[in-house]
Amino acid sequence: MVTSILRPLSMAFQHVFRRTFTVKYPFKVLKPAERYRGRLMLRSIDGCIGCGLCSWVCPTKAILVVQEAERKAPSLDLGRCCMCGLCVEICPSPLALTFTSAYELCEYDKERLIYQPWRLSQPPAEPPREYVRVKDIDEKRLISHGR
Ligand code: SF4
Numbered sequence: 001m002v003t004s005i006l007r008p009l010s011m012a013f014q015h016v017f018r019r020t021f022t023v024k025y026p027f028k029v030l031k032p033a034e035r036y037r038g039r040l041m042l043r044s045i046d047g048c049i050g051c052g053l054c055s056w057v058c059p060t061k062a063i064l065v066v067q068e069a070e071r072k073a074p075s076l077d078l079g080r081c082c083m084c085g086l087c088v089e090i091c092p093s094p095l096a097l098t099f100t101s102a103y104e105l106c107e108y109d110k111e112r113l114i115y116q117p118w119r120l121s122q123p124p125a126e127p128p129r130e131y132v133r134v135k136d137i138d139e140k141r142l143i144s145h146g147r
């Protein structure tokens with residue numbers, strides 16, 4: 001009985017002297033890992049050869065290849081995308097589809113989740129604020145990431 005009261009108290013007490021893990025979001029945000037799969041982006045509309053493989057492979061039918069000016073290029077329905085990465089893997093052009101690290105993707109209007117080719121080729125806006133790496137926070141808390 002006494003142990004069941006003292007154990008949680010002692011654990012809580014230990015945390016009083018540890019550095020906090022949370023960051024002051026949205027003024028500070030965690031920097032995603034290099035290979036993080038955020039919102040897709042077309043590196044360049046001209047880099048897309050309009051082959052349609054991305055649309056063909058997409059399991060959720062989030063990509064449609066549409067006519068944009070005089071060429072074909074993908075449009076993305078972000079509401080359907082599960083970030084599986086198959087479209088990036090299959091894309092034959094190194095100048096077309098890639099992931100960005102953008103993860104704040106909410107919209108008030110469902111229509112805004114549809115990215116037509118030109119919008120898909122724009123890098124996500126990054127408001128000026130401080131980016132914090134999880135590794136740096138852990139190092140301050142004496143948690144090692146080394147192998
Ligand atoms: S990441 Fe996956 S779900 Fe999203 S558009 Fe590409 S293939 Fe479709």
Ligand code: SF4
Nearest residue numbers: 048049051052054091
């Ligand atoms: S984004 Fe890649 S896979 Fe999709 S149509 Fe363009 S070149 Fe083909």
